[in-house]
Amino acid sequence: MFSNIPQAVLQKMEDLNFSKEIASDLSLVPQLLSDTLKEIKKFHLGDKALHDIKLSLQEALVNAIKHGSRLNRVLPVRLDVEARKDSLVMTVTDQGDGFDAARLMDPTQPGNLQRLSGRGIFLIRNLMDGVEFFDGGRKIQMVKAFHKGAKGEDERRKKG
């Protein structure tokens, strides 16, 4: 079931859990992403899965800084990455006022197609295998499954 994850990596997964915190400053996101991706590459995921994770983390961090912290540098944004047996769980937490994820518009509706915002969480929901919000929207938890049949896995396998 977890054939794409080497056994040695599976055994050491717990050692790869990590947390990072940054000030709410958009210019700090590229470095945080680069450091995080370097760690996540140790899981030997395919290119497509890494791309999905990078884009989802980027969108979640930008949302937390822009809409959560409202660009107030003083408020920290935290990223936690936890390796489970069958998946990678990434959580972004901000200290803002929160929001109601159920009320987000569907950017693919014809009337919304040319809107200049509102695609971040929609992208995350499509790229990840699970997305949940906690603490009134201040915390987003994103899950990328390792197993076959996970979203994007078929395409990844087809491409070899």
Added chain:
Amino acid sequence: MKTREEKKADALLCVIEGEVDINTSVQLRKVFDDLIKRNEKKVLVEFSGVEYIDSSGLATLIEMFQRLKKIGGKLRFSGMSQKVKNAFEITKLHKLFEIFDSQEAALKDF
């Protein structure tokens, strides 16, 4: 992110390389501002050097599409990798934009 421009008959080819995200899309918007000021009405954006685009990058392209439409212009894209095209397909923006496999095909369509 880097950009360069090249005149192709009456069209303007804008080649983007690198990552188009919330930080670099500010720079891309400036490039587009300049094209609008110069009254370029047929703009082809070459994506083969683009590794990654986020929702801010998509929004910058939508804005350019709207500005060109207002002045009777056209925006075309070419050379997208499947990873980049995926963001357009998820958000259904591939239905809004004209996306071509090659520059030649896109230029022929203007």
